[in-house]
Amino acid sequence: MSGNWVEVCAADEIDEEDVIRFDHDGRTFAVYRSPDDEYYATDGLCTHEHIHLADGLVMDDIIECPKHNGRFNYKTGQAKGAPVCVNLKTYPVKVEAGSVFIALG
Amino acid sequence: MGSIVIVGAGECGARAAFALREKGYDGKITLIGAEPHLPYERPPLSKDGLKAEVPPKYVADAERYAAAGIEVLTDTPVMAIDRGEKRVTLADGSSIAYDRLLLTTGARARTIAGIDEAARRIRTLRTHADAEEIRRELSPGRKLAIIGGGFIGLELTATARRLGAAVALIEGLPRILSRGVPEEIAAVVAARHHAEGVDIRCGAKIERIEADGSCARVVLAGGETIEADLAVVGIGAVPNTEIAAVAGLSIENGIAVNATLQTSDPDIYAAGDCCSFPLCHYGDRRIRLEAWRNAQDQGTLVAGNLLGAGEAITSLPWFWSDQYDLTLQIAGLAEGATTIVRRELGDDAFILFHLDDTGRLLAASGIGPGNAVARDIRLAEMLIAAGKRPDPQALISPETKLKALLAA
Numbered sequence: 001m002s003g004n005w006v007e008v009c010a011a012d013e014i015d016e017e018d019v020i021r022f023d024h025d026g027r028t029f030a031v032y033r034s035p036d037d038e039y040y041a042t043d044g045l046c047t048h049e050h051i052h053l054a055d056g057l058v059m060d061d062i063i064e065c066p067k068h069n070g071r072f073n074y075k076t077g078q079a080k081g082a083p084v085c086v087n088l089k090t091y092p093v094k095v096e097a098g099s100v101f102i103a104l105g
Numbered sequence: 106m107g108s109i110v111i112v113g114a115g116e117c118g119a120r121a122a123f124a125l126r127e128k129g130y131d132g133k134i135t136l137i138g139a140e141p142h143l144p145y146e147r148p149p150l151s152k153d154g155l156k157a158e159v160p161p162k163y164v165a166d167a168e169r170y171a172a173a174g175i176e177v178l179t180d181t182p183v184m185a186i187d188r189g190e191k192r193v194t195l196a197d198g199s200s201i202a203y204d205r206l207l208l209t210t211g212a213r214a215r216t217i218a219g220i221d222e223a224a225r226r227i228r229t230l231r232t233h234a235d236a237e238e239i240r241r242e243l244s245p246g247r248k249l250a251i252i253g254g255g256f257i258g259l260e261l262t263a264t265a266r267r268l269g270a271a272v273a274l275i276e277g278l279p280r281i282l283s284r285g286v287p288e289e290i291a292a293v294v295a296a297r298h299h300a301e302g303v304d305i306r307c308g309a310k311i312e313r314i315e316a317d318g319s320c321a322r323v324v325l326a327g328g329e330t331i332e333a334d335l336a337v338v339g340i341g342a343v344p345n346t347e348i349a350a351v352a353g354l355s356i357e358n359g360i361a362v363n364a365t366l367q368t369s370d371p372d373i374y375a376a377g378d379c380c381s382f383p384l385c386h387y388g389d390r391r392i393r394l395e396a397w398r399n400a401q402d403q404g405t406l407v408a409g410n411l412l413g414a415g416e417a418i419t420s421l422p423w424f425w426s427d428q429y430d431l432t433l434q435i436a437g438l439a440e441g442a443t444t445i446v447r448r449e450l451g452d453d454a455f456i457l458f459h460l461d462d463t464g465r466l467l468a469a470s471g472i473g474p475g476n477a478v479a480r481d482i483r484l485a486e487m488l489i490a491a492g493k494r495p496d497p498q499a500l501i502s503p504e505t506k507l508k509a510l511l512a513a
Contacts (some may be wrong), residue, residue, distance in 0.1 A: 017508070055476035057483045066479030067425070069398065081127075082120055082401060085165075 008100040011039070019063060019074070021054035024104070029091065030054045031100060032074045034061060039093045040074050041102040047079065047086035107132035109411055110193055110201055112183045112348070113209035114138025116146060116397060117377030119164040120404030121207055121411075126173045128409055134175045135201055137193070139182040142233060143167060148397050150236040151260035152427050155243060156268065161233045186352040188370055205411045208349055208360055208368070208375040209404065212342035212395055217252070217314065220338070226316035227336045230257055242335040245269035250323045250333035252311065254281030256426045258339035259294060263428035266301045273304040273331045275323060280307055285424070287445070287457050290433060290472045297429060306331075342395050344379045357381050359393040364417035366407045374411055376403035385419045386490060387438055387467075398423045421486055430474050436486035437468030446497045454478050458485065464494035481507050 008022045014033040021044055022029045028044030030053040046053055046065040055066040063074045070084030077088035092103040109125060111118045114136050122136045138144065145161030154162065170177050178195075185194040192200040214229030228239055239261070242249060247270045251258045254276035262272045274281075282291040298305055310326035314336055321336035344359040355361040355369035359381035366374050366382060377400040383389035402420040409416055426433045442459035449455050454473020461467055469485030471478030484507035488495060491511065499505040 051476065055479055057480045064483065066476040066483070069483075082123065082405070083164075085169075 004104045005094070005101040006104055008041075008102055011095050011098050011100050014039070014100070017058050017060070019054050019056070019058050021052055022102070027104075028052065029102065030063065030074070031093070031102065032058060032063065034058075034075070038075075039095055039100050041091040041093045042072070042074050042077055042088040046070055046084065047088060048084045053088075107204040108202055109134050109205050109207065110203040111136045111207045111209060112186075112193060113211050113345070113377070113379065114140070114144045114177060114179065115209060115211045115377065115400065116144065116164060117211070117400035117404040118207070118209035119144035120401050121209065121376065121408045122170075122175045123165070123173060124405045124408030125411065126175070128412055128414075130408075130412055132204075134173075135178065136170075136175055137178045137181050137183055137195075137201075139180070140232060140234075141180045143170070143177060143179065145233060146397070147231070150233065151230060151257050152264060154233075155236055155240050155261070155264045158237075158240070183348060186348055186373070188352055188373070191372065204372070206373045207407060207411060208373065208379060209377045209400075210345035210348070210360075210375075210379040212344045212378040214338070215341045215343050216338050217311070217340070220314050220316075226319070226321040226334070227314060227338065229338050230261060231342070239335065239337060243268040243270045247271070247335075248273070248333045250275060250321060250331050250336040251339060252314075252323065252336060253339035253341070254278075254305070254307070255284065255339055255341065256282075256424070258337070259298065259428055260426060261337060261339065262298060262303055263301070266298075266303060267429070271302070271304075273306065273323075273333065274298070275309045275311065275325070275331065276305070276307045277309060277311070278307065281305065285435065285439070286433070287439065287459075287470050289447075289457060290470055293472050294428060294431070294433065297431060301429065342378065344381075344393060346379060349373075349375070349379075357391060361391070364389075365410045365415055366403060366418060367410065374407050376400075376407040382418060384422070384438070385417065386421060386492070392422070392438075394422055396422065396424050419490070421490055423486060431472060432474075432476060432478065433470070433472045434478055434482040435468065435470045436482050437466070437489045439468035439470065442467050444497060446501050448481070448501055449503060450477055450481065451503075452477055456481055456485070458495075458497070458500045460494075460497065464497075466493055466495055484508055484511060487511055 017035045019032045030044045032040040048070045051067040056064045071080035077090040144164040194200045214231040251274045312324045315322045323331045349360045360375040362380045378395045381393040384392045424435045439459035443462045444460040454477035456471035459468040495510045
């Protein structure tokens with residue numbers, strides 16, 4: 001199911017405890033680097049309104065929507081309370097030869 | 106068991122109702138609102154909610170209330186609070202008993218004394234029904250006279266222009282957004298509206314507003330008359346305090362509550378637009394906020410306090426406005442600032458940081474396309490809440506990450 005690996009960027013293009021937006025094939029994703037230097041990916045738009053999460057703030061394992069402060073755990077996609085109640089879809093991520101890849105199902 | 110009654114079914118009341126369940130309360134919850142709809146979000150009413158005939162953006166659908174065991178009474182004005190009997194009285198004369206009562210009665214649009222509110226050519230914008238009425242006039246060839254250069258008036262102006270209607274915006278003060286928005290940012294907003302062809306009149310004194318079946322006329326001091334298909338009055342909001350006042354609760358620019366959002370009656374709490382509260386981080390000065398996030402924050406906090414948590418509100422004022430592709434965000438209160446420094450974020454986005462004479466950060470206000478300022482405003486909010494005195498040069502420098510200042 002994780003057959004379709006897509007290259008996102010060089011691993012050092014994402015700061016620790018930060019996020020970037022990644023658009024691919026008409027879809028948009030948010031790709032994260034955690035404070036403990038692991039990489040994660042979720043759908044790029046908040047489930048409350050269509051806002052790019054990559055403009056938001058990463059604190060520990062939480063991404064906060066820049067518009068209305070809806071919070072998600074970006075490692076699991078779990079919505080952390082109002083105004084968001086629908087979880088984010090997450091995607092497998094790997095780092096190989098200094099580049100970040102996500103698996104699009 | 107027990108019974109908690111929430112009077113006022115907007116963002117704050119709905120949030121409190123769900124938060125009661127999230128915090129483990131298993132008694133009866135009755136959420137009572139005067140409007141015909143389930144609680145909905147008001148921010149879209151001046152923005153995307155005006156662009157097409159859409160249902161309100163509900164906070165939650167009927168299934169979620171049912172699943173949480175929250176009884177919602179719509180179309181049900183509450184007429185009185187009987188504090189002795191601990192009951193609220195409804196319009197049909199029936200009453201509902203409470204152990205604890207939460208007032209989230211919100212605010213209503215302020216209007217101009219003496220204008221004929223029954224005239225369909227003069228409106229205010231507060232409810233979904235108001236938005237439906239106003240939307241009919243938002244098309245090419247129509248003209249709006251918008252009275253008041255605050256967030257509501259300007260957002261409505263931007264939406265009207267997007268839909269092709271002409272707008273004359275009439276502001277009594279020398280500039281738009283004089284309440285709480287720095288002049289430098291208001292100037293960016295004004296320039297953008299000018300570029301979109303909006304006729305902005307600042308320092309205008311309105312002599313009278315007339316309306317008939319087809320037209321509204323705003324007559325200015327000096328004799329000039331602005332004719333429009335519709336006049337919309339956007340001059341702020343008035344807290345709904347009447348039933349609280351009649352019940353003898355303390356009122357002070359809103360239903361007066363302490364830091365735990367408790368009114369002068371220990372069994373009654375108030376939250377959101379309707380209440381004034383002591384503002385932490387700013388010397389506990391009493392303030393009333395008309396803001397979506399405040400409604401959420403206070404709704405969540407008050408739920409715990411209705412159950413005995415006794416927790417004080419510590420969140421900061423936070424506002425945003427969307428106009429065209431611009432978003433403005435403000436965290437904190439800039440009043441009393443002696444130093445303002447500017448941080449450029451690129452793409453015409455910038456943030457102003459407001460510091461007091463001890464160097465403490467009081468507020469941050471930013472504007473830019475899309476959500477360009479959001480992340481730094483959020484970090485600024487954390488710096489303010491932490492009582493930080495960041496180096497102004499570091500705030501200015503784009504090389505300094507605000508997150509680093511937070512850790513410092």
